[in-house]
Amino acid sequence: AIINKLEKFNGCILADSVGLGKTFTALAVIKYYENRNKSVLVLxxxxxxxxxxxxxxxxxxxxxxxxxxxxxxxxxxxxxxxNGISNGLPLDRINWGNYDLVVIDESHNFRNGGQIYGDEEKKENRYLKLLNKVIRTGVRTKVLMLSATPVNNRFFDLRNQLALAYEGDPGKIEQLLDTNQSIDDIFRQAQAAYNQWSKLDAGQRTTSTLLDMLSFDFFE
Structure with missing residues (x-):
């Protein structure tokens, strides 16, 4: 199922709880692509x-x-x-755009999306560095994300991670989805539903209630 999603949508997030084998599942996916002479990066x-x-x-x-x-x-x-060396690799000579698959462990660290910071010298945060140095450059890069906690308290946490798979361009994923809304509208509606759900009494604030409040497009 993961490989099918990577092939169709260019990305997938594996969000099992801690201890359920996300790493070994990812290793099996890595083996599949390496057997096809693909270059793989684990972040x-x-x-x-x-x-x-x-x-x-x-x-x-x-x-x-x-x-x-x-x-x-x-x-x-x-x-x-x-500059410098990381795990034997010289950072100033890495061919960042030549990775066919990137596996991002603890991908929730990228949940805040792209940001520019600095007053005098503008700098990209790691999210934008990943997009621009690895995913948007060179060969088409598939993205497998691993996280036990992909959502903190905003559905946009999940949206920002999934956006890595479609290079931050909603049009690239929307043409593959059978939905009536744009990807941003889907997550905006999901966030509104979550906000409403979070204000319910404890007895009503159940998982099934939240699922009923989410649109069908969200599950596509």
Whole structure:
């Protein structure tokens, strides 16, 4: 199902709870694309780097060493760096636009979307760096996102993450969806429904009530 969504929509978010195997599911997807000679980048928080490096290394504690995975591992923070070495890769010479698949672990770190900051020297945040350096540049890049908490308290948290799959251009996803509304209108309506739901009495504020309040287009 994940590969089908990556092929059709160019992106997918795997939002299982902690401990349900998101990493190993992603490794299976990586293996599928590497078997087709695709270049893969894993972007993760630094605290998870050792895990991802282990699964691609010839180590005795790597349970899938026989698969000989070869993906690159970089950290979220590396998107904002211009120099230095990260996991053996020289950041000033990385061919960012040559990745066919990007796996973003803990993708909720990109939930706030693109922002420009700085008073004198304008700089892009990591979200825009990812869009412009990796996804919009070079080969067409598929995006697999992993998160146990893709939504904090806004449905736009989810929208911003999914937007990475369609390069921030709603037109690229809307032509593939069988919906009556634009993607932004769908999430705007979902946020309004959530706001209304959050004000209900505790007895009424159930998951089934929220699902009933969301439009059919949201589930498309």
């Amino acid at each position: 993760c928080p630094k605290k998870l780097g050792d895990n991802w490096m282990t699964f691609r290394s010839n180590l005795t504690n790597n349970p899938i060493a026989k698969d000989r995975l070869r993906y690159d591992v970089l950290y979220h923070t590396d998107l904002s760096r211009e």
